[in-house]
Amino acid sequence: MNCEELRERLGDPTTLPAVETDDEAMRHIAGCEPCRAWLAYEKQLTGGFEQMGNRRPPVALADRIIAIPAEERRRTAARTPWWLAWWRRSWWPAALAGGVVGLFLAVSVSWLTPSSPQSRPTLQLPPAPMALARREEAAKGEAPALTDDLPAPAAKTMQEDAGTALEETAPAGAGIGAPPGEPRASTSDADSQPGRPPQPAVAMMAAAPADEAPASTEGATAVFQVARIDPHAADLDAETLLPPPAVPLSIPRPTAPPPPPPAPALPARRAPLPALPARGAPLPNETTVRQPVALDSARVPAAPPPGSRHLRRRQPPHRAGRPARR
């Protein structure tokens, strides 16, 4: 170790204590008087600075600095809203309580919600309107013989779960949908025909017989009539009701117009492309409806006169054939 290396180590006060425990450095210092003097000087200078740094600062400074954490906490608490401070203090009990409440609500909702499909109200198709019309006529006594032709089944709509009143398609006259020979409670109806048995219960719609369903689609007319509800009528038993008609109600769809003829193929020099419907041509199941469209002349730009320079400049002339190779 030479003097330069030793003085570099002595220049750093943090390595000064290590020099005195280094044998190599101490051997050099023992044989080099200037380095020994330099070491003494460094020790004295470092000791002087240490003594200077160990002077006690003013007591007021200690009071101010020691009070910093409490002051900072007070400022933070003043800035923080009460609910956020409460949440920071006790977030886990609140989270636990919220979880318990949420679990209780989930169990309650799942318990109260019916899960089995049988408990849900069933909807059945209403009877065909033709049968309703016939039944209405029969009720008026114009064609009493038709009632004998009507089949027995009648639709029933039960809404037991919802607690609503029982609505039933009631027979007219001898009682369509009711078992023969079973008496019904008679009601005083002002519209009832004299000489006919009293109107039973409620008649909303009549069931269509199976053989009348196709015929009803031809006419494409539907008659819906609603009979009055007799509040004094007795409810029907569930056993007396008949199943719904086998043939569902069908509504005829209008026949689609024949598809328009395909667009005439352009005389092409190349291989003909697959035929596509012409632009603006109606689709096969689409009815062409042409309506006058009122155009706002203020918004539609006026067509430039033929042969104007503007049009010719913007739109290059269309040329059939292959583009010219460059």
Added chain:
Amino acid sequence: MTPEELWREAVRGSQSAWENLYAMFGGKLYQFFLKNTSQPELAMDMAQGVFERLYRHREAFHTGSLKTWIFHIARNLLIDEWRRKPRREVLADNPPEVADPTVRVEDWVIQKLDREQMVKLIDTCLPQLAEDDRVIIGLIYLGGLSIPELAKVTEVPLGTAKTRVRQARLRLDRMLMASLGTQGEREVA
């Protein structure tokens, strides 16, 4: 207990750890600011500002040397204070001439000064140094930073830090010799 361990305890809310940190760095910070500003009130305010910044940004310190971080803040505060003052007193950039260049400072110090006199001499000479030299001497000898730590605090390479320390020490030595010579001449007279 190391300063870093004390700091972790203080961040958790230990008031005693915070007081120990003040006992460890409060006096050094105050002296550092006092030697660089020569104003006790300002030095107190700035030392308090360092601790306030420490606590306010306590989540920012995770690893490294706490001492380096503290004096990094102290140096930045000092530079801000210097910039805030439009006209500050520029001390002597050039060290005073030594009466006899052949005389070595260590011989003078060893022969003529004890520890107390040395402290007085430092008190006299340090405020006369240039600002950069004062900061470096203060960080090294008052703050107790090593030269690599000084390089981190001043954000310069290690070689640059070594050069700056050497030059600052050279100017301080010449200042000490000049003052010691003046005092010795006064004593002789």
